[in-house]
Amino acid sequence: MKNRSLISIDDFTKENYFSVLDAAEKFEQNPVQNILDGKVIATLFFEPSTRTRLSFESAVNYLGGKVIGFSDASNSSVKKGESLKDTILTVCNYSDLIVMRHPKEGSARYASEVATVPIVNAGDGANQHPTQCLLDLYSIRKTQGKLENLDIAFVGDLKYGRTVHSLVIAMTNFNCRFHLVSPPELKLPSSVKMYIKEKNLEYYQYTDPSEVMDKVDIVYMTRIQRERFSDPIDYEKVKNAYILNRSLLANTKPNLKVLHPLPRVNEIDLDVDDMPQAYYFQQALNGLYVRQAILKIILGL
């Protein structure tokens, strides 16, 4: 994987996943290392982000490297009409690796074709967000001790959530059972379901989250956004049914953990945060170790 760009979770083999997760485990033991001394990492965020950008920058800083970049395209020459190609070619001159988030789908793949340094995709529109997927895998393996033969519930917006799509595709490598809970208008797209069917794995669809809570090992929550509904009445009907609260978690398996890619708005009640099942902030911390591992492996250090 040295010098290769990381664009889509589909580009990775099972062995590639494991080498990232194993390296991340070592960074969790020892996150402060000077291995990026003398390296410059560019973070180009054409679209805002809190966790992804800060955890990448934090990862570089803890490893002794320097960060350049922008967190908003309006502070860059993009505002003057510069093409993505020109921005990438310019920044390649000043850095050893580029982390980028861009609102257009396919932008990261295109950047990797023109760039002379590796590109790490930190989200290209609704398409891919592979580092989030790897930190989700890390969090699942860490809390369950394995990735194989698990029961995973995906709850909320399964249609537009790119983190859901990537994680479902990645988990089809591990013989999991999928419990898909969403309003009918936000079901998992057939292009993603295709991956489950190709491997002949079991999947079940529900509209009521309470049906799955006692069956599963992982609950992956997502936010349902008002703007996804053409009819506001439809949104009002579903919004309260997809809020995770203490009573929904009263009879879970003891090993159950709740994951969420964050930001959360109101889909998990605040008093769930103190329950042993809540894992989403730890999950965001794992993002630091996983991103350290990705930088190390791609730079061949």
Add this chain to the structure above:
Amino acid sequence: MEQEKKPIKELVVSAIENGTVIDHIPTQSVFQVIHILNLDHSDNQILFGTNLDSSKYGKKGIIKVSNKYFKPIEINKIALVAPTATLIIIKDFLVIEKKKVEIPDTIETFVKCVNPNCITNHEDVLTKFKVIDKTESKLKCIYCEKITEKKNMTFK
């Protein structure tokens, strides 16, 4: 002694002296083929027919273009919208070559990605697709990973 002439099958669409015949076109695709090959703006003599009887397919369409031999990229376009088509090269009223069109494994430059938010529809990027289903002409964009199907396919 004069040789006895064989009865000639009557042609619904007249024969051409030189050029290419595109036969076995699905009837609903005839006008799309004309359009993507830009034949509606061509100066060549063109004859076409649709809803003709076909022993193989029930109904078919046919297009005959005089003095025109298609380039590989044009043949790829035909294959995408009319996968059952046969190309017949005619010289001096004789069939020189007959071949089935074939969809290649990758399609570059001439199909537009169906996804309005794809980078190829916003920057000066040539499109590239992996053909994931040859009979249904399903193309997966190598950039945004969305699938463009025959029914919503448009050409650059």
